[in-house]
Every structure is written in C-alpha cells, then in structure tokens.
Amino acid sequence: MSKTIGGTGRIKMILLIGALGMLQPFTIDPYIPSLPAVSDDLAVDPGLIQLTLSAVSLGFAFGMLLAGPVSDAIGRKRPMLIALAIYIASSLLCALAPGLEVFFAARILQGLSGAALTVIGNAMLRDLYTGMPLLKMMSRVMLINAASWFLGPLIGSGFLQFTDWRGISFFIAIFAGLLGVIAFLTLPETLKSEARRDEIFKGMGKRFRNVLRDRSYTGLLIIQMLISASVFAYLSVTPFVFANTFDVPATEVGLYLGLNSFGAYLGIQASSKLAQYIPAQWLLTGSLVLAAIAGLLLIVASNAQASFWTIEGLIFGWLFLFGATNTPVNALALSPHGSEAGTAASLIGAVGFLGTAMAGPYYTTLDKFSAVGVGTTWLIFMVISIAVMFVVVRPNKIKSLI
Numbered sequence: 001m002s003k004t005i006g007g008t009g010r011i012k013m014i015l016l017i018g019a020l021g022m023l024q025p026f027t028i029d030p031y032i033p034s035l036p037a038v039s040d041d042l043a044v045d046p047g048l049i050q051l052t053l054s055a056v057s058l059g060f061a062f063g064m065l066l067a068g069p070v071s072d073a074i075g076r077k078r079p080m081l082i083a084l085a086i087y088i089a090s091s092l093l094c095a096l097a098p099g100l101e102v103f104f105a106a107r108i109l110q111g112l113s114g115a116a117l118t119v120i121g122n123a124m125l126r127d128l129y130t131g132m133p134l135l136k137m138m139s140r141v142m143l144i145n146a147a148s149w150f151l152g153p154l155i156g157s158g159f160l161q162f163t164d165w166r167g168i169s170f171f172i173a174i175f176a177g178l179l180g181v182i183a184f185l186t187l188p189e190t191l192k193s194e195a196r197r198d199e200i201f202k203g204m205g206k207r208f209r210n211v212l213r214d215r216s217y218t219g220l221l222i223i224q225m226l227i228s229a230s231v232f233a234y235l236s237v238t239p240f241v242f243a244n245t246f247d248v249p250a251t252e253v254g255l256y257l258g259l260n261s262f263g264a265y266l267g268i269q270a271s272s273k274l275a276q277y278i279p280a281q282w283l284l285t286g287s288l289v290l291a292a293i294a295g296l297l298l299i300v301a302s303n304a305q306a307s308f309w310t311i312e313g314l315i316f317g318w319l320f321l322f323g324a325t326n327t328p329v330n331a332l333a334l335s336p337h338g339s340e341a342g343t344a345a346s347l348i349g350a351v352g353f354l355g356t357a358m359a360g361p362y363y364t365t366l367d368k369f370s371a372v373g374v375g376t377t378w379l380i381f382m383v384i385s386i387a388v389m390f391v392v393v394r395p396n397k398i399k400s401l402i
Helices: 007-021 029-042 046-050 052-074 077-095 100-128 131-159 165-186 204-212 215-246 250-274 280-303 308-334 338-358 360-365 372-393
Strands: none
Touching: 007 100, 007 131, 007 165, 029 046, 029 100, 029 131, 029 165, 029 215, 029 250, 052 077, 052 100, 052 204, 052 215, 052 338, 052 360, 077 100, 077 165, 100 131, 100 308, 100 338, 131 165, 131 250, 131 308, 204 215, 204 338, 215 250, 215 280, 215 308, 215 338, 215 360, 215 372, 250 280, 250 308, 280 308, 280 372, 308 338, 308 372, 338 360
C-alpha cells in the first residue's frame, strides 16, 4: 500500500470516485427508454439509433485505452478533470444535436470521457490500496457506481413524463458539472511524481506489453470481454422482447431494466461480503458457473413459452450474477500491477467494449420475439469463460487476496 486515506477522507474519496463512475453508465441507461423518440426526432431509421450503442462502446474502449496510460504518465487528477470537461461538453452537444452525425459524434465523446473517468478512478484506488483493502474499496465504490445501473433507466423513463431525450442530456451535463466542481476542489493527486512513468505515448506500448505478459491478467481480459458482450446482448434485445412478446408499454421498459440492474447491484453487495471468506478467484468461478446455468434455464423457459415473470426472474438472476463477477475480476486483474495500475485498468475495461462494438451486427440477428437468443449467448459465453478461467487464469495458482 503506497499511502492511505483514512477516516472521513476515505469516505469522501469513495463517494466522489463512485459518483464519477456513475457517469459512464449514465451515457447509456437513461437513453434506452427514449431510443424510439430519438429516431423520430432525428428522422432516421430506428436501426441506426440502435447502433449508437456500438458507437458508445467504441468511445468506451478508446477512452479506457487512452486514459490509463496517460494517467500513469502525468498523474491522475489532471486527466480526470479534462475527461469531466469533455463529458460535460459532449452531453450538451448531444442535447443540441441537429442530426444523426452530430448525435453519433457526441455519443462517442460521451463514451470516451465517461470511460476515462472510471479507469482513472480505479487507478486512484490502486495507488492507495492493494490486496484485500483494494478489493474492499473497489466493492464500496462499485456499490455507488451500480446505483446508476438501476437509477439510469428509471431517470430515463421518469424524465420522459415531462421532457424528452434532449432534456435528459441537459440533466446529465448539469450533474457532471456539479461533480466537476467538487472534484476540482477536493480530489487529491494520488500518484506521486516519482511513481509516474515515462512520456505518455512513447512508453504506452511498453506498459501494455508488461501487463499482457501476465497470463492470469490476459485470461481475465478475455473473461471480461465475454461478460460485457453478454450484458449488451441483454440491453440490445430485451426491450424488444418485452414489447413484442409481453406487450410491455415503452414507458414501463425502463422500470424493468432498472429492476434488473438492481439485481446487479445486489450481486455486488453479495460478492463484497463473500469475498471476505471466499478467495476472489473461486468467487468469480462460481459466479460464472451459475451464470451459465441461468442462461440454459432462460433458453428452456423461452422455448416453453413461460410467463413474463418467469423470464424476468431468470434475467434478474443473471444480472445478479453479473454484479457478483464485477469486483473479483477487477481486483484480481489490478492487484499485481501497482506500477501500471492505469494501464491495467484501461485494458480490463476496454476489451469488453471493443468486443461489444464488434458484436453489434450479431446483436441485430438475435430473436426479438423471445429470450432464446439472449439465453444462448449467455450460455455459450459463460461456458467459454469457465474454460478460460481453468486453462488460462488457473485459479489454483493465484495468490489469495484474503
């Protein structure tokens, strides 16, 4: 542990980094209930608006790839404030977008800067903590981050009662602006000058090579990519399944998305408690196995034309298990890489969104009248993740964080 922040300072740090991390999911979740309205407002095909999820994913990936190495080179606070400024500006640009091209550009910039905030926040935690203290801090921050997973869809549906998607963009810009003021006044610089790396771009390739030489870390990258792709399969298809098969009104879709995201929130809470007794690598392995079983059950239930609440219950359960994987994946990936925490944090986040962006055309082929396609995706991707866990990561060889 290079240095610590205790007492009230630690609580403030958790709250601020957690709140900054909320901006990344706010780039997606509040907009999902209003996607048809965006299509109508900009007078474009709904399929093009659906592809904005892939555009945001590309922004996420590039933001994570750039932010980590940059923060390793010049410190954490400056890149954090720059990312906040870009996020605010892009949110305003999104609100004022006159057409599809500007909307796409704004969404990519939102994704890029939102992802940078998450990566730099994780790197700041690694500057201060390692081992079990790091896992505990990350789990507490994630409890705040994850609140945005269910608040985002609820905000999106709620705001549509008195404003439109442009008003939602203005709200997000104002929220980010308030966080920017607080961060400027209170956020400490956690990376000492002597611990900073060489030139930003000159040393970037070397830092990437250093972390990728770690076999376990590389395996965790693959697992994170598969988990992220599974989540976006759910986000891309489930709203259509709810509407087409179960006649769920558009104004209620956000409520169910929020309920499912609350499942992920509960999963993070459960894993943070269990991590004090179960080694992180085995907690992750068990969650992947149960997630594969949940995918299989979703296929069976969908083929049997089960009730809405049966399908919804299985989706809720899978999202719970997704939440349970989040903290152990990140803690296992970052803990051995203190000198390159920013680079390690950027890669573990970026690969998931790169995979998601590449899978965009695949998502459009999934059945939008049943959850079979989503369940099949979950089953296949989780089985591959389990294989990677045992063949590449090798949990029995990882030093326990407890």
